[in-house]
Structures are given as structure tokens and as C-alpha cells.
Amino acid sequence: MSVVPTPAAAVSAPAPCSPQDVRRVACIGAGVIGGGWAAHFLARGYDVTAWDPAPDAAARLRRLIAAAWPALEQLGLAKGASRDRLTVAAALEEAVADAQFVQESAPEKLDLKRDLLARLDAATPAGTVIASSTSGYPMTDMQTQAADPGRLVVGHPFNPPYLIPLVEVVGGELTAPAAVDWASRFYDAAGKSVITMDREVPGFIANRLQEALWREALHMVANGEATVAEIDASITEGPGLRWAVMGPMLTFALAGGEGGMAHMLDHFGPSLKSPWTRLDAPELDRALYDAVVAGCEDAAGGRSIADLVAERDRGVIDVLRATGRLPGSAEGAAR
Numbered sequence: 001m002s003v004v005p006t007p008a009a010a011v012s013a014p015a016p017c018s019p020q021d022v023r024r025v026a027c028i029g030a031g032v033i034g035g036g037w038a039a040h041f042l043a044r045g046y047d048v049t050a051w052d053p054a055p056d057a058a059a060r061l062r063r064l065i066a067a068a069w070p071a072l073e074q075l076g077l078a079k080g081a082s083r084d085r086l087t088v089a090a091a092l093e094e095a096v097a098d099a100q101f102v103q104e105s106a107p108e109k110l111d112l113k114r115d116l117l118a119r120l121d122a123a124t125p126a127g128t129v130i131a132s133s134t135s136g137y138p139m140t141d142m143q144t145q146a147a148d149p150g151r152l153v154v155g156h157p158f159n160p161p162y163l164i165p166l167v168e169v170v171g172g173e174l175t176a177p178a179a180v181d182w183a184s185r186f187y188d189a190a191g192k193s194v195i196t197m198d199r200e201v202p203g204f205i206a207n208r209l210q211e212a213l214w215r216e217a218l219h220m221v222a223n224g225e226a227t228v229a230e231i232d233a234s235i236t237e238g239p240g241l242r243w244a245v246m247g248p249m250l251t252f253a254l255a256g257g258e259g260g261m262a263h264m265l266d267h268f269g270p271s272l273k274s275p276w277t278r279l280d281a282p283e284l285d286r287a288l289y290d291a292v293v294a295g296c297e298d299a300a301g302g303r304s305i306a307d308l309v310a311e312r313d314r315g316v317i318d319v320l321r322a323t324g325r326l327p328g329s330a331e332g333a334a335r
């Protein structure tokens with residue numbers, strides 16, 4: 001997608017360095033996603049400074065990075081990459097004082113994000129781009145309190161950021177187009193697969209799609225139409241296998257045989273009107289909550305979260321390898 005200027009964009013100072021020359025990254029908020037970003041940037045050879053106000057955050061972060069490191073070694077570490085290049089700062093200001101890029105991954109609460117992004121803007125060197133990992137807030141709603149909103153962008157990752165390549169980049173009404181462009185080029189240099197959106201869309205692209213699937217899954221659990229295990233198997237044994245190779249559009253084009261998408265639409269298009277979906281969100285009442293949590297515990301079958309993380313990481317690496325997306329694989333080299 002191309003980046004188009006937004007008329008109301010604030011004028012930010014030029015970024016202090018080119019995206020390819022970044023060496024120091026600050027990760028603000030060091031939970032599941034901030035920790036995953038820190039692991040990714042360390043593996044790519046960056047110096048990483050993290051800050052998180054929780055008293056146990058440093059220990060949690062080091063545990064997360066240690067658990068991710070075997071997968072990252074399999075993916076291939078950048079020259080000079082080391083876990084020793086992580087610093088955990090005692091204060092937000094210290095974490096961003098020398099940062100050439102900032103990735104914010106604090107809890108998904110709008111007031112918290114507004115306040116935090118304003119604090120980061122005040123403490124970060126002029127021009128340095130600041131990205132939020134938000135799963136769905138438009139940057140327009142989050143940049144309201146910052147003195148220089150022009151350098152604030154969304155950089156939406158997928159869990160875990162050290163394995164799933166995609167990051168969705170989009171600015172808000174007051175974001176300078178140059179900041180969106182700079183962030184996209186930085187993520188690209190940092191080994192991510194980037195989609196740069198030219199407008200704000202609720203849920204960006206992938207979460208909008210995932211949420212549709214997730215709502216339907218919750219309706220089915222709530223109505224007793226499918227168990228948690230059946231829902232998961234319906235994807236991992238079915239469409240999920242194809243989606244790692246081709247997205248839903250090309251996958252369905254093949255459903256039309258030699259006639260491709262045109263025949264697929266002629267043949268199955270009328271079924272779009274069938275009442276298959278119930279896209280309004282179901283009530284997340286106690287019964288549904290308990291059914292989903294218990295179903296996931298059953299599905300885990302005694303495996304701990306750490307076991308599942310390791311299993312997922314091994315599986316995703318196998319998929320990346322099998323589809324030629326690992327550096328060094330024959331097909332990967334040709335891409």
C-alpha cells in the first residue's frame with residue numbers, strides 16, 4: 001500500500017538517523033509483546049533498553065528472552081547479536097534518552113496509552129519515531145496529548161513478534177507521512193514483513209479478519225455448537241494449513257478450479273447471503289468465559305504455558321522453513 005500525506009500532519013523534526021543505521025531501540029512495556037519485541041531486536045543485533053514499571057518486570061523479561069532464544073538461534077542470529085545487549089532501565093526517561101527508535105507495548109487502555117505516548121514524546125530525542133503495538137486503537141485517538149504527534153505511528157505486531165514476520169504500520173491524522181515511511185523502512189531493515197496502510201481502519205487488516213473468526217468461534221461455544229477443541233482442530237487441520245501458504249483470497253481462487261476466482265464467485269457467491277455468520281459479538285458472560293477457559297485447559301492436556309510456547313515456536317519455525325521463509329533456505333534465498 002502507498003503512503004499518502006494527511007493534510008493535518010504535524011511537522012516533526014527529521015529522524016536523527018536513517019532506518020538502516022539504527023543501533024539502539026527502546027522497548028517500553030515488557031510483557032508478552034514488549035518482551036517479544038526485545039527478543040526480536042536483540043536477535044537482530046540491536047542494543048535494547050527496556051523499561052516497565054512492574055517490580056518483577058526485569059526478571060519476567062529475561063525469562064521470556066531466555067525461552068525465545070533457542071528459536072531465535074534456529075532462525076539465525078545477526079552478527080554480534082547477544083542477550084547481553086539488553087539493558088533494563090530504572091526510569092522511562094533513561095530508557096529512551098539515546099533511543100533511535102521506540103516501541104511502546106503497554107497495556108491496551110486508551111488513557112494509559114495517551115499519557116504514556118505524551119511522556120515518551122517529551123523524553124525521546126527530537127525526530128525519533130515512536131511506535132505503538134496497540135491491537136486496535138487508531139493513532140488519531142492516542143496521539144491527542146503529545147507535543148509532537150507527528151512522529152507517533154502504530155506498529156502492530158503478532159505474537160510472538162520474534163517469530164511472526166508481519167507488522168502493520170499506520171499513522172494517525174496528526175502523524176507526519178515521513179514518520180510512517182521511516183517506521184516501515186526501519187521494520188523492513190529489522191527483518192519484519194511490513195504492510196503500510198494509507199488510512200486508519202478499525203482493527204487494521206489482520207485483527208479485523210481475526211476478530212470475525214473469533215466472534216464466530218465464541219458464538220459456537222456459547223451455543224454448544226462446537227467445542228473449543230473442535231474449533232481449534234477445524235483451523236489447524238483445515239484452512240490454517242493453506243493460510244500459511246496462501247491467503248484467503250488466492251486460496252478461494254483455487255476453489256474455482258481452472259476458472260479461478262471468477263468461477264468461484266459465480267458458483268459460490270450466492271452463498272454469501274446464507275445466514276452462516278453471526279458477526280455481532282456474543283455476550284461474554286460468565287458461562288461463556290468459563291467454557292472457553294476450561295476448553296483451553298482441556299486442549300492443553302496438562303502442558304504448561306511454557307510448554308505450549310516452546311511447541312508453538314518449534315511449529316512456526318517448521319512452517320517458515322517448509323515455506324522457504326527462513327534465511328538460508330533455498331526458496332527463501334530466491335524470494
Ligand SMILES: NC(=O)C1=CN([C@@H]2O[C@H](COP(=O)(O)OP(=O)(O)OC[C@H]3O[C@@H](n4cnc5c(N)ncnc54)[C@H](O)[C@@H]3O)[C@@H](O)[C@H]2O)C=CC1
Binds near residue numbers: 051052106135136157
Ligand atoms: N498479547 C498479544 O497477543 C498482542 C498484544 N498487542 C498489544 O501489545 C500491547 C501490550 O500487550 P501485552 O504485551 O499482551 O500485555 P502484557 O500485559 O503482557 O504486558 C504489558 C506490560 O506493560 C507494563 N505496563 C503497565 N503499565 C505501564 C506503563 N504505564 N508504561 C509502560 N508499561 C506498563 C506491565 O507491567 C506489563 O509488563 C497492547 O497494546 C496490546 O494490544 C499487540 C499484538 C498482540
Ligand SMILES: C[N+](C)(C)CC(=O)CC(=O)[O-]
Binds near residue numbers: 134158
Ligand atoms: C488478541 N490480540 C487482539 C491481542 C491479537 C493481536 O493483536 C495480534 C495477534 O498476535 O494475533
